[in-house]
Amino acid sequence: MNVVITRKDLEKIDHCLNRMVSSSFANFVLLIDRSGQLIAHQGRAPDVDILALAALTAANFGATAEIARLLGEEEFTLLFHKGRNENVYFSAIGDHSIMVTLFDDKTSLGLIRLKINQTIDELSILVSAIFEKGKKS
Amino acid sequence: MPFINFSKDEIQCKIVYYGCGFCGKTTNLQYIYSVTEEQTRGKMVSIDTKGDRTLFFDLLSLNLGKIRGMDIRVQLYTVPGQVHYDATRKLVLKGVDGVVFVADSLKVQRKKNIESLINLAKNLAEKGISIRAIPLVIQYNKRDLDGGDSEILPLEVLEKDLNSMLKVPSFSASALKGAGIFETLREISKLVVKDVSRKIMFMDKPQVSVAQGETRDG
Numbered sequence: 108m109n110v111v112i113t114r115k116d117l118e119k120i121d122h123c124l125n126r127m128v129s130s131s132f133a134n135f136v137l138l139i140d141r142s143g144q145l146i147a148h149q150g151r152a153p154d155v156d157i158l159a160l161a162a163l164t165a166a167n168f169g170a171t172a173e174i175a176r177l178l179g180e181e182e183f184t185l186l187f188h189k190g191r192n193e194n195v196y197f198s199a200i201g202d203h204s205i206m207v208t209l210f211d212d213k214t215s216l217g218l219i220r221l222k223i224n225q226t227i228d229e230l231s232i233l234v235s236a237i238f239e240k241g242k243k244s
Numbered sequence: 245m246p247f248i249n250f251s252k253d254e255i256q257c258k259i260v261y262y263g264c265g266f267c268g269k270t271t272n273l274q275y276i277y278s279v280t281e282e283q284t285r286g287k288m289v290s291i292d293t294k295g296d297r298t299l300f301f302d303l304l305s306l307n308l309g310k311i312r313g314m315d316i317r318v319q320l321y322t323v324p325g326q327v328h329y330d331a332t333r334k335l336v337l338k339g340v341d342g343v344v345f346v347a348d349s350l351k352v353q354r355k356k357n358i359e360s361l362i363n364l365a366k367n368l369a370e371k372g373i374s375i376r377a378i379p380l381v382i383q384y385n386k387r388d389l390d391g392g393d394s395e396i397l398p399l400e401v402l403e404k405d406l407n408s409m410l411k412v413p414s415f416s417a418s419a420l421k422g423a424g425i426f427e428t429l430r431e432i433s434k435l436v437v438k439d440v441s442r443k444i445m446f447m448d449k450p451q452v453s454v455a456q457g458e459t460r461d462g
Contacts, residue, residue: 109443110247117251142339143303143319144247144256156287158305162319163289166300169335241245 110140110241116233117147123230124149124206131222132214134193137207138200138230141165146204146234153193153209164207168197187216198223201231203238245339246440254315257436258339262364263346264356265297265325268385271419272346273304273320276429279422280306298324301336308433316437320429325360334367342379342436343368344428346419347406349386349396354405361406379435380412383428388418 112120124136128150137148137157143165145158168186175183186197196208196219206226210219247256261269270290277288286305292298301321308316323333345364347357365375384402397405399416407414413431417424 109440110245111444112247112249112251114251117249140245140247140339142245142258144258144339146247156289156305158319159287159289159303162301162303162321163291165338166291166335169338170300170332173331173335 110144110237112146112237116237119233120147120230121149123226123233127206127208127222127226131208131210131219133208133210133219133222135209137161138204138234139164139207140204141168141202150209160207164197164205168199168205196220196223198227200227201235204230204234206230246341246436246443248440248444252315253313254317255437255440257316257318257341257440259318259320259342259344259432259436260337260340261320261322261344261346262333262360263325263385264348264353264360265327267325267346267348267353267357267360268417268419269322269325269346270298270302272344272383272385272417272425272428273302273322275419275422275425276306276320277304283307297326298322299329300324300332308437311437316433318433318436327359327363330363330367333363334370337367337371340368340371340373340378341440342432343381344432345380345382345406346385347382347402349384349389349402351395351397354397354401357402358405376410379432379439380410381428381432381435382407382410382412382414383417383424384414385417385419387416388421388423 120138124138124147127136133150135150135153138146139161140146143162145161148157171186172182184199188195192211194210198206200206208219208223261272263269277285284307289303291300301323304320306318308318321336323336345361368375368378384399389396415424415428417428419425
């Protein structure tokens, strides 16, 4: 299976992520696949290795999914880490990808959650279509 | 599962270093990190225990340059080798495009090498991947111990144990001293890029013309 992201696919994803950033006042949003590969990102990129962030996020999500299974849950669909300055919100986007939202105290967790919920469905359809295309190849 | 991004002209691949505990997977990555230039590599990320054992994985991202205008970026991962970390190994194998199996040449590790290779085949099969189909390279590590106090297995024995059925490219190496490390990396990268190019060729997409060019190079 290959995952092919065309320019058109990426434009649609970028548009979606961009809207998420501007409406939620988040600092940075990235979309990764569950094996840790970076798909897209929008917003003010933090001064960190984004590829490493993507890989660690996928690992974190995978490890938590194992905890969920141990507890008899199918999966935890969201994770939230609160820091002193920066907070991170991880949300599962369908079966294939994860959206990571970095935000600080300029916005609120409630607004972030609301905007993420509004974004998830649209992104999920876009990402599923890309992965379905890959399965057929 | 390679990621082919036609918008950024980039192909991202995942290569996993697999093998039993203390065989030298992390040392492979540390050596690569220590001798590659900063602009071609990303940060080395390690999730390990205080005893220097890999708890989850090590990660090193490398830029292999361009093939027909497409940037080839590989992410090198290691897995924890200890038997009881099997769930973690399965997680790291997700989306893998190529595997380097690092075998420990020490005689006392003979059984563990074989068990680890069987474990790799089993974990790949669970993901619907055949060990015979995926790009795979075997590295016989710790060859520098030859002639020392520790008894090591002759290459013929290791080949017979691990590679008699698979018949994949194999390399002698010393991860600590750097011998054979880049030969291994070069070969697995070549196999992965070739495999990705072949897969792209079969795709009925308008981008095929870009991708076909890579095959001639790859």
